[in-house]
Each structure stands twice: as C-alpha cells, then as structure tokens.
Amino acid sequence: MKKLIIQFIVLLLPFFSVAQDKPNILVIITDQHSGKFMTQTGYPYLNTPGIDKLADHGVTFTRGYCAYPVCMASRAAMITGVMPSKSSEMTTSYESIGHKMKNNGYETAFFGKWHVASTKMKSTEEWHGFDTYKDSRRDKETQNLSVNFVKKKHNKPFFMVTSYLNPHDCCGLARKISNLKDKYHDEPVNHNVPLDQCPPLPDNFEIPKDEAEGFYVRRSPDSTDMKMYRKHPVAYWKEKEWRQYMYGYDRLVEMVDRHVYNLVNTLEKEGKLDNTIIFYTADHGDGHAAHQWNQKMTFYEESINVPFIISWKGKIKKGIIDKKTLVNSGLDLYTTICSLAEIDAEDRLGKDLSKVIDTNEMINRDYVISEMIQPGFTNEDKTPYIGRMVVSEDYKYFIFDKGENREQLFDIKNDPGELKNLSKDANYTKQLNRHRAYLREWIESSDDNFYLKLPVE
Known part of the structure; x- marks a missing residue:
C-alpha cells in the first residue's frame, strides 16, 4: 500500500510543478483615478513612487479606456470580459475571471471594493470563484488583507485582486468644499489650502459649445435638487473651489499610491515580485475641473481614460510608455490575464496585450x-x-x-x-x-x- 501511494505521488509531481511554474497575478484596481493624471503622462503635480515603480518594470498604456464611465458597469466588464450592455444585466451568466483562474489551478483572493453590477460577494461565491474575499471600502483594511495574503505560504500560484477605494473620496471632498455633510473612507484631505499650492485651472476648463444633451442633463444641478446636487455640488464654485478640488484629488491619488508602494515592496521582500505579473488600472476617471466637471459619466478624456500598466520585474521590457495601442480595460484585462496564465479566454472580444509587451507586435484594432x-x-x-x-x-x-x-x-x-x-x-x-x-x-x-x-x- 505504501508503495502504491509513493507511485501515485510521483505521477502527480509533474502536475504540481507545472502549476508552480505559472506566475502569480496581481490586479490592482483603484476607483476614479483618471489616466490623465499620472507622472507617466506628464502631469507634474503628483508624487507616486508606487505607480512609478510598477511603470519602471513594465509597460504603461496611455490610451486605455474604460468600457463604461461609472463603477458598477465598468467593474462588471472587467470581471466578466463582456461589455456592460450585456454583463450588467446578466452578470452571473458569464464566467468571472476569479472562477476561471480558480478552475485552472490558481489560489484566488479578492480584497476591497467589489461593486460589480448588482451582485453581492456573499451570495455569489460559486460564481465569482474567489477562495478568500472581503468586500471592503476601507483602504487600510484592504491593504492589510492583501499584505497578509502575500506573506502567507502558497502551494500554487495565486491570483489576487486588490481593489482600493481611492481616489473616489474626491466625491466626499467635493461635498465638503460645498459645505455638505460627508465622511472620508480612509484619511481626511485638507482642501482649504492657498491657491499658490494648487494646480492651475486646466486649459479645457470651459464648457464646449453645443455640448451633448446626454451630458448636459447632469451638469451643475443647483441646491433645489439635492439628489443631484450631492452628486455634482459645483454649481456655485469659482476658481478657488475648483483648484482646491484638484489639489485634494491629487492628494487622494498619492494616498492610494502609498498603499500600492507598500504592497509592491511586500512582494519584493517576500521574494515573490519577480514571479508576479501586476496589472494597475481603474474603473473610470474623474472630471478634475475639465469642462467644469467633477466625477464621471461623460465621454470626455478625463472621465473615460484610465491608467493601464502591466508590470513584471525582469521579465518584460521596462519603462515603456505606449502612446499608440488602444486599450479597452473592461475587455482586454480579462483576455490578457488568461493569455499570461496560459488559459483559453474562449469567446471574449478583448485583445491580448501580452503580444505588445513581449514582442512589440501591433494590436489589430482601429478603435475602441x-x-x-x-x-x-x-x-x-x-x-x-x-x-x-x-x-x-x-x-x-x-x-x-x-x-x-x-x-x-x-x-x-x-x-x-x-x-x-x-x-x-x-x-x-x-x-x-x-x-x-x-x-x-x-x-x-x-x-x-x-x-x-x-x-x-
């Protein structure tokens, strides 16, 4: 009997070694970080050593666009690899990336903001496929859970999604500037700073002539409509308030970057960074005063353009800023993860960006x-x-x-x-x-x- 057990283990060893040879994959998602506001795109008012470290060891795609400029729909696309017009209404009818990775030999974990269409993590465990998870809106908690998961011993490669809330607290920041009640989910932001410390108004601060009514219905509601005024409390803002908002938003980006920096350093200290592919992206951007807009829900660049970095220390070309490749973050994230993990993405419409990072092969795509x-x-x-x-x-x-x-x-x-x-x-x-x-x-x-x-x- 003992001899049979030994023979059985020997037969299984090749399968274990194949699983261990696969890289770990970490997906970092932030909420409301516009791709327009990164040091990699030339924005000078930020200090982001965490994101910079990822970019230094990989490729930054500056032409990344979310599938839908609001969190629930955009996240549904990223988790399913399907456009929101389909995924948001029938989310659980499409295989989630967590389920796919789990079924292909990965230990799976998700920590942080979920907000995937109308689904709840606790009631969709079998569908979402994450072995360990916590839906949290507190970035400190998300950070601690992620760091502890990295430090633990893993018998097979891991696939972890770390989903930070910030800089989404800029919504609360806007309300506080307008003297409306709100609270920050992480640390408070001091917005009442002198203007000489604030960025200047953007060159596109003015509202375009003949703006599409699809945007205009949401523009600058006044305090007689408190439901919408709480979403966009900017009707009475002058230059001072807009610039202080921009300053506060930038500090929130730096706040979440500190978590990114610490998480990447943890991987490095644990000797796991060289075998971990890291994606950095966001669910959508923020108006950041362009066209006198805060928040999302427009097709303007500030709201629709998102960061998209693929980082793998020592394995792919480093420090590349790709300004040409058109990326749909909702579709391409799913497909590229599957490709790098050597898993069939089946009928998904996303493009495999690993071709770009490995061989500089152009993606056959005229538009997103x-x-x-x-x-x-x-x-x-x-x-x-x-x-x-x-x-x-x-x-x-x-x-x-x-x-x-x-x-x-x-x-x-x-x-x-x-x-x-x-x-x-x-x-x-x-x-x-x-x-x-x-x-x-x-x-x-x-x-x-x-x-x-x-x-x-």
Whole structure:
C-alpha cells in the first residue's frame, strides 16, 4: 500500500510543478483615478513612487479606456470580459475571471471594493470563484488583507485582486468644499489650502459649445435638487473651489499610491515580485475641473481614460510608455490575464496585450468602444440618454439616441481638450462617416443592442 501511494505521488509531481511554474497575478484596481493624471503622462503635480515603480518594470498604456464611465458597469466588464450592455444585466451568466483562474489551478483572493453590477460577494461565491474575499471600502483594511495574503505560504500560484477605494473620496471632498455633510473612507484631505499650492485651472476648463444633451442633463444641478446636487455640488464654485478640488484629488491619488508602494515592496521582500505579473488600472476617471466637471459619466478624456500598466520585474521590457495601442480595460484585462496564465479566454472580444509587451507586435484594432446610459434627470420625459463612444488613433466620436447635439466629433490629436465639436464641420465629413461606420461595424460584430438611425452617409 505504501508503495502504491509513493507511485501515485510521483505521477502527480509533474502536475504540481507545472502549476508552480505559472506566475502569480496581481490586479490592482483603484476607483476614479483618471489616466490623465499620472507622472507617466506628464502631469507634474503628483508624487507616486508606487505607480512609478510598477511603470519602471513594465509597460504603461496611455490610451486605455474604460468600457463604461461609472463603477458598477465598468467593474462588471472587467470581471466578466463582456461589455456592460450585456454583463450588467446578466452578470452571473458569464464566467468571472476569479472562477476561471480558480478552475485552472490558481489560489484566488479578492480584497476591497467589489461593486460589480448588482451582485453581492456573499451570495455569489460559486460564481465569482474567489477562495478568500472581503468586500471592503476601507483602504487600510484592504491593504492589510492583501499584505497578509502575500506573506502567507502558497502551494500554487495565486491570483489576487486588490481593489482600493481611492481616489473616489474626491466625491466626499467635493461635498465638503460645498459645505455638505460627508465622511472620508480612509484619511481626511485638507482642501482649504492657498491657491499658490494648487494646480492651475486646466486649459479645457470651459464648457464646449453645443455640448451633448446626454451630458448636459447632469451638469451643475443647483441646491433645489439635492439628489443631484450631492452628486455634482459645483454649481456655485469659482476658481478657488475648483483648484482646491484638484489639489485634494491629487492628494487622494498619492494616498492610494502609498498603499500600492507598500504592497509592491511586500512582494519584493517576500521574494515573490519577480514571479508576479501586476496589472494597475481603474474603473473610470474623474472630471478634475475639465469642462467644469467633477466625477464621471461623460465621454470626455478625463472621465473615460484610465491608467493601464502591466508590470513584471525582469521579465518584460521596462519603462515603456505606449502612446499608440488602444486599450479597452473592461475587455482586454480579462483576455490578457488568461493569455499570461496560459488559459483559453474562449469567446471574449478583448485583445491580448501580452503580444505588445513581449514582442512589440501591433494590436489589430482601429478603435475602441465605450458605453453609457445617462439617467434623464432634467429632461421632461425623464427617459435616459443612451450613448456609445468610438475612439480611434486621432479622433473621438460619440452619439446619443436623442438630442439636438447628439453627435460629437473631436480631433483629439490637435484638440486634446475636446473643446471644438467637428460633427457639423463640412471639412470633417469623411472622418465623421468613418467613425459612424466603425460604430455600425461594432454593433453588428458584437451583437450590441444599441439601436439608432445614423444619418445617411
């Protein structure tokens, strides 16, 4: 009997060694960190040694776009690899990345903010697939759980998602600036600082002429509408308040960066950094005073562009800033994780970014898509505005299902602040029609449920 047991163990050893040869994978998700505000993109008012350390050992994609500029829908896309118009309504009908990794030999863990569509972690354990988890909105708790998990002994490779809340506390920051009650989930931020310590107003502070109504329904509600005023309490702000908000937001980014720095250092001290692939991204961005906007729920760059870093010390090219590759964080995260773990991503529509980081192979993608449903808070019939965005190499096009200004086209190469809508400029008819065609192609190829009558070309 003893001889049979030994023989059985010997037969299993190859399988264990294969599992151990696979890299650990850590996904760090922050909430509301815009990709526009990073040292890697030239923003000078931040000190982020944690994010910088990740970037130094990997590739930073500056053209990363979330699938939907609000947390619940964006996170549903990242967990399922499916666009929110499908994943948000039937989230658990798609295999989660946690379940897929667990079924392919990984020890799985999720710590921090969950907020994946309307799902709850406790009631969907079998579906989400994380062996160990804690849905927490306290970054200190999330950090402690993540550090302890890294320090423990692992008999197989681990897949951990660390989901920090900040800089999302900027929502509370805005309310405090407007003398509304709120509390911070982590540490308080001092926003009442002299203006000479604050960043200047952005070049695109002004609101574009003929802004799409899909944005306008949410713009600057006053205190007679407290439901919406609490979301966007900026109607009475002057330059001082906007700049102090920008200052406070930047400090919140630095606050969460300290956690990132400590977590990466823990991996290094434990001798696990060289065998751990780290992704850094966010669920969406923040207006940060551009177009006099705070928070998310727009297709403007500040809200829709997100950080996307893939870091693997000593294994991939380091310190690369990729300014060309178009990334859909909701779709590509899932597919790239599967590729690096040598797992079939099946029928997901995301692109495998490991091809870029390994061989500089170009991704065959002319555009990326994002979605949004803007509740009709102020329009008379109260029906929502449903929109789609198309971003190509040099242009951004988006359209809503209704409104006088439902179509927008920006030359983001020459007008990065998105101040001039070109959709009615005859000189840009060719580009307008090209992006309409991209959207039609996407709707047909992805079975998108977005239906509208585009103008005849």
